[in-house]
Amino acid sequence: MTWEIAKQAIDYVLNNEQEFREESVTWDFIGGEPFLEIDLIDKICDYIKTEMYRRNHHWFNSYRFSFSTNGINYHTEKVQNFIKKNQEHLSIGITIDGTKKKHDLNRIYKGKDGKGSYDDVVKNIPLYLKQFKNAGTKVTISSPDIPYIIESVLHLYKLGIKDIHINCVFEDVWKDGDDILFEEQLLSLADVIICKGYYKNHNCSFFLETIGKPLNPKTQNTTWCGAGQMLAIDATGNFYPCMRFAGYSLRSKKPIIIGNIYDGIDKNKLRPFLTLDRITQSPKECIDCEVASGCAWCQGENYDAAETNTIYQRATAICKMHKARVRANNYYWNKLYRKLELEGEREEFEKNKCEVKPEIC
Amino acid sequence: MLQYLIILLDKESVSFCSTPPKGERGGGLMPLETLRQGIRFGMMENLMIQYVYPDKELSKEYAEVIESIDHSKIKSLPQSLLKEGRMDADVWVTESIKDIKAEVPVVWRTDKQNLFNSEADIVCALENVPRLNVVLTDVETFTDEDFEKYKQLLSALAKHIEKLYVEGKAPQLNLLTDRMMLQKMNNCGAGDTTITLAPNGKFYVCPAFFYEDESDSIGDLENGLDIKNKQLYKLEYAPICRHCDAYQCKRCIWLNRKTTLEVNTPSHEQCVLAHLERNASRELLNNIRKHGTFLPEQEDIKEIDYLDPFDKRDTWQ
Amino acid sequence: MAMTKKTVGQVTPEERAEIQTLFERRNGLNELAKILTADNAELYEKLVKDMGETGRKFQNWWDRMAEKYKWESAEGGNWEINFDTCEILLVLA
Numbered sequence: 001m002t003w004e005i006a007k008q009a010i011d012y013v014l015n016n017e018q019e020f021r022e023e024s025v026t027w028d029f030i031g032g033e034p035f036l037e038i039d040l041i042d043k044i045c046d047y048i049k050t051e052m053y054r055r056n057h058h059w060f061n062s063y064r065f066s067f068s069t070n071g072i073n074y075h076t077e078k079v080q081n082f083i084k085k086n087q088e089h090l091s092i093g094i095t096i097d098g099t100k101k102k103h104d105l106n107r108i109y110k111g112k113d114g115k116g117s118y119d120d121v122v123k124n125i126p127l128y129l130k131q132f133k134n135a136g137t138k139v140t141i142s143s144p145d146i147p148y149i150i151e152s153v154l155h156l157y158k159l160g161i162k163d164i165h166i167n168c169v170f171e172d173v174w175k176d177g178d179d180i181l182f183e184e185q186l187l188s189l190a191d192v193i194i195c196k197g198y199y200k201n202h203n204c205s206f207f208l209e210t211i212g213k214p215l216n217p218k219t220q221n222t223t224w225c226g227a228g229q230m231l232a233i234d235a236t237g238n239f240y241p242c243m244r245f246a247g248y249s250l251r252s253k254k255p256i257i258i259g260n261i262y263d264g265i266d267k268n269k270l271r272p273f274l275t276l277d278r279i280t281q282s283p284k285e286c287i288d289c290e291v292a293s294g295c296a297w298c299q300g301e302n303y304d305a306a307e308t309n310t311i312y313q314r315a316t317a318i319c320k321m322h323k324a325r326v327r328a329n330n331y332y333w334n335k336l337y338r339k340l341e342l343e344g345e346r347e348e349f350e351k352n353k354c355e356v357k358p359e360i361c
Numbered sequence: 362m363l364q365y366l367i368i369l370l371d372k373e374s375v376s377f378c379s380t381p382p383k384g385e386r387g388g389g390l391m392p393l394e395t396l397r398q399g400i401r402f403g404m405m406e407n408l409m410i411q412y413v414y415p416d417k418e419l420s421k422e423y424a425e426v427i428e429s430i431d432h433s434k435i436k437s438l439p440q441s442l443l444k445e446g447r448m449d450a451d452v453w454v455t456e457s458i459k460d461i462k463a464e465v466p467v468v469w470r471t472d473k474q475n476l477f478n479s480e481a482d483i484v485c486a487l488e489n490v491p492r493l494n495v496v497l498t499d500v501e502t503f504t505d506e507d508f509e510k511y512k513q514l515l516s517a518l519a520k521h522i523e524k525l526y527v528e529g530k531a532p533q534l535n536l537l538t539d540r541m542m543l544q545k546m547n548n549c550g551a552g553d554t555t556i557t558l559a560p561n562g563k564f565y566v567c568p569a570f571f572y573e574d575e576s577d578s579i580g581d582l583e584n585g586l587d588i589k590n591k592q593l594y595k596l597e598y599a600p601i602c603r604h605c606d607a608y609q610c611k612r613c614i615w616l617n618r619k620t621t622l623e624v625n626t627p628s629h630e631q632c633v634l635a636h637l638e639r640n641a642s643r644e645l646l647n648n649i650r651k652h653g654t655f656l657p658e659q660e661d662i663k664e665i666d667y668l669d670p671f672d673k674r675d676t677w678q
Numbered sequence: 679m680a681m682t683k684k685t686v687g688q689v690t691p692e693e694r695a696e697i698q699t700l701f702e703r704r705n706g707l708n709e710l711a712k713i714l715t716a717d718n719a720e721l722y723e724k725l726v727k728d729m730g731e732t733g734r735k736f737q738n739w740w741d742r743m744a745e746k747y748k749w750e751s752a753e754g755g756n757w758e759i760n761f762d763t764c765e766i767l768l769v770l771a
Contacts, residue, residue, distance in 0.1 A: 049710050089709065310623060
């Protein structure tokens with residue numbers, strides 16, 4: 001993205017305050033790797049701050065800059081200066097996939113004879129945790145990652161990361177038997193978390209008390225995904241309801257472009273996103289599902305996998321993985337509460353337990 | 362449930378709704394065998410057939426096959442016949458209503474500018490045709506200023522219609538009189554109650570889907586219908602429309618997809634136009650009732666404070 | 679000596695919203711001050727004035743609340759607010 005495009009995008013958003021009435025804003029910088037462009041990002045953030053203030057924009061009282069980074073350049077002088085300058089308004093997530101072996105399977109430097117990036121990332125973790133005390137990380141599980149779930153979560157705990165947001169990909173990548181392997185991993189992980197007492201001050205979003213219940217079709221009818229409630233802007237200045245609808249994110253469908261920095265937002269193209277509900281897009285098996293709560297979807301994947309060009313056909317590739325998760329989750333809470341009851345600590349635990357919110361795309 | 366089969370007899374068949382005008386479609390008569398198979402399909406599926414004609418004369422052979430099943434004919438109205446009012450058609454389609462006279466319902470395709478300048482012609486037509494269906498061909502271009510002009514036109518037409526009712530006549534203008542009579546949605550129905558058979562032997566959601574992209578079919582005569590995500594053409598699967606009581610709205614499926622990219626979601630412009638019509642119908646119904654009993658079984662049309670139901674989505678349950 | 683925190687009271691959600699907005703604004707002004715220079719005279723002047731005014735409103739909130747709720751205090755200690763729970767904490771170094 002050039003500075004000119006970035007500036008025009010910011011001007012568009014700030015010029016149209018009446019169209020963006022949300023109380024707060026997150027200016028989210030996502031990949032490639034944002035910290036490779038730290039000079040541009042620094043200039044963009046300075047412009048945003050100055051312009052919000054100059055215009056008396058209501059967001060000046062409530063904004064954040066958010067980054068998803070691979071963490072390799074985290075320690076560099078430029079990035080550190082940027083962090084110091086914006087410390088109170090930053091939300092930074094460093095992605096580590098787990099152990100060195102697992103991380104280096106997928107995260108390899110270009111042209112460095114297949115060298116993985118784990119060592120360069122992990123050395124920055126202490127600094128990261130010092131600067132962001134409650135920092136968490138996001139882990140995504142695909143079929144080949146299943147055997148590494150336990151060791152990856154425990155490794156991240158060992159590194160000092162206490163809050164792990166972890167979820168299965170929504171794409172149809174799952175092989176026969178993946179759900180059983182997944183369930184076994186989660187059952188063993190549950191045992192370790194409970195036996196070693198991690199449940200007291202660590203989180204792993206696989207285990208949530210709220211998941212695995214039926215959902216009322218009338219009172220629990222909201223859609224899951226936030227597509228359309230955010231504005232995503234690509235390097236050329238096109239607008240999308242989420243980056244998953246950009247051409248480079250889609251396998252088999254045309255991008256859904258809802259406007260651009262020159263002409264503004266085509267509000268008609270946002271209407272389907274803002275009127276989506278759970279029931280209208282779900283097949284009967286999902287509506288009748290007895291363990292429906294917590295079963296997530298990605299609107300972009302729904303669109304990409306749909307038989308027609310619609311966002312109203314829910315993809316169900318994740319179904320068997322969700323059901324396996326629910327079984328392991330039930331086991332986790334039953335085992336944990338029995339232990340706490342036997343030890344007379346249940347009441348205290350319930351009073352103090354950390355709240356983990358479901359991961360929303 | 363499917364009820365109607367539209368058969369486009371030619372690639373240059375007349376446009377009778379929001380479908381783009383013939384333009385450069387090029388000719389192409391439906392092969393006789395395809396027509397026979399289409400009729401057979403309609404019979405087997407128990408569908409009412411509507412033939413859409415090209416301007417050109419069809420041969421005797423075609424006429425014979427066409428007459429082999431009960432049907433309606435949709436034809437364009439040649440200028441030369443405007444004042445005569447007689448022709449072999451069940452629905453006439455015209456681009457001009459000046460001095461029109463007809464014994465069958467007339468579909469008038471017009472753009473907004475022409476419509477805004479045609480109050481007198483519409484009033485005249487209402488006395489000379491049993492029903493006038495106005496089809497706007499540029500709905501998606503309406504601005505706030507156009508909405509205001511539309512509102513004023515509807516208000517003026519409603520006064521004329523009220524007068525005609527008082528005189529004991531019963532003119533029909535889709536924009537104003539339909540809503541007074543309806544108790545539930547009565548919309549386009551493409552993909553749900555109606556499908557289209559094109560000259561190439563393939564089925565389409567409606568003629569516009571065929572004209573826009575011939576590869577966008579929903580089956581063919583050889584293999585039958587294959588409507589993917591069929592439920593999305595139904596009212597219950599349309600989040601905005603299922604909360605709406607502008608029952609006369611065209612709810613054009615093709616325009617929905619063109620403007621919002623989804624067949625089940627209307628544009629802002631479509632919703633506002635339908636609500637201006639709804640509100641003008643409400644006023645008309647109330648005013649006619651001041652002269653005496655009128656449609657006593659019909660409920661009042663409620664007063665509402667919005668023109669686009671989308672703006673009320675936070676109140677939906 | 680380790681820092682200790684003790685809950686000494688609670689404010690209403692409306693009162694919490696008031697101080698949270700001032701807190702966010704103060705942070706925003708502080709970070710803006712790192713990049714604005716006197717060259718941008720108009721904005722710089724506005725910022726300086728605003729920082730003073732926001733600081734005053736901030737202090738005024740604590741004074742008003744302390745007067746209203748009469749929280750426990752201690753020498754060398756200070757109060758903190760938990761924005762999630764509306765609780766007031768007494769922090770002792």
